[in-house]
Amino acid sequence: MTANANSDNPLLEFIGVHAHYGPVEALKSVNVHIAKGEIVSLIGANGAGKTTLLSTIFGAPRASSGKVMHKGEDISLLPTNRISRRGIALVPEGRQIYPDMSVEENMMMGTTPIGTTHFDEDRTQMFELFPRLKERWRSRAP
Template sequence: MSSQAQDALLSVRGVETYYGKIIALRGVDMDVHRGEIVTLIGANGAGKSTLMMTICGTPQARRGSIHYDGQDITTMPTHEIMRRGIAQSPEGRRIFPRMTVLENLQMGAQLVDPRHFRDDLDKVYALFPRLRERAAQRGGTLSGGEQQMLAIGRALMSRPKLLLLDEPSLGLAPLIVKQIFGAVLELNRTEGLTVFLVEQNAFHALKLAHRGYVMVNGRITMSGTGAELLKRDEVRAAYLEGGVH
């Protein structure tokens, strides 16, 4: 491993992932360092969510390696990877719709010392006050924005070192997107939480991120700081023209 990869909390090298005989990721290299917000942008179907799922072990990479916190997790089962301090807020939220908000948050805390539960719950409620108001309400009756807050809150209850966010702005009103991204930034600034963000909303994602990568057809085609990528003509033409500025 290179020294840069050794310094990273998450290091992806030469990863190829397949669905049957169809290749979805083509030799992906990527690093996420401690305390960073790193974003991966790209068009729908570019392979962004596949990379995040591959990091979590389903599907597993057929070639290449994934190292997290100094350990090779490439062939580990998903539950073992999650026990090591990775939490995911998946695309589509995937909360437990029949459970209350509080019960969903309790599910997120399954793998950590129960002595932390009350403090961690208060932190999530401080970050998303709406969840405190809705604590006894079933998850399936929440608005889309509230469900996204709950999905992130549930992930935070596991006390992750690395938070994976898959399309957190999808289908949400601009004001709610601003709240969600504001909460992510606050977590990073105040707690030093490391975040890997997969997003179609390139403008908001690159403004938020320390560094970013661009994926096209399963390959990383560009990388740089968020500010650098925002200025690139190719990025502006492909992902920002006509978008929210």
Template sequence: MTGATADAAPLLQLRGVETFYGKIQALKGIDIDVNSGEIVTLIGANGAGKSTTMMTIFGAPRARRGRVVFDGKDITALPTHLIARLSIAQSPEGRRIFPRMTVFENLQMGASINNFAHFDEDLERVFTLFPRLKERAPQRGGTLSGGEQQMLAIARALMSRPRLLMLDEPSLGLAPLVVKQIFEVIADLNKREGLTVFLVEQNAFHALKLAHRGYVMVNGLVTMQGTGAELLARPEVRAAYLEGGH
């Protein structure tokens, strides 16, 4: 993978982050860095705490201990709607598009974060990335296929021109061909535009092939980290996440 610079500064830092649901501790003091221009992935089994990590960055749930820092600013206690205005965009698990709105209206919602600055230009950009969405522009989001809905969720996030794009399980439930297409778009955005991406994925093979660096999470703890290639080569990673097909 190319796209990251060797002297990249951390754009996102998690330090000693602990998150709870009631009395249940979901994150147990995790440290994660995402440098400018990188694709960083967090892999792990279902229930490991990957989605909680992503939601904690957005302040829902809020970290009980530790710090979340974006571009040098401590955002740990910041309200979610203010975090969204800091050039961080999220494509959440389960897509969560607006099903009764058209594709076009969903994209307008993404652009509303930065008051529709560059709307026509950004619309053309996401339609170039996802030509299917241009064809489906007048259709209601709820009538799209799963793959099209995932494309729309990512496109909606891109409409705010984020410096950091956070993707939660973008391959979940999708056909292999669609997954390949979506991962190619992510790689292209990173390579051509230097977009920083933090990717949470159960599909470890695709995620580690795409990412510059990765973290492995087990039961709310980061247990391993390294380059995507290093983690792909680790026997324990292969045994836990890659054996028996991708």
């Protein structure tokens, strides 16, 4: 049964999530509740499961038990494209960009699953947070 999304539901929630890479259990009964507007940091040693936890949102690896919830709905078994259409994104560490595209084009790539309707508003906020970005906006990505 799926709960209706309302203000009582966390924006993102992991309920008793277990995940495996083959026979190796990488996550064991993880519970995390993230409310709308809340900022959460995952801190831990290499190999502690930080990246695995975030990757389970998109099913790589898929949670072997437990649930990944978004706005009160179980997304544990949804395909990645349906999850990204919900406005959920994972920005990987490192310089994984398209070098033949401009900075602007690279940033727009992150909006493709949900469309560019709010891109101009978001760009203004990005410029406020990262002034150097505004300087390099039309440049080819480094």
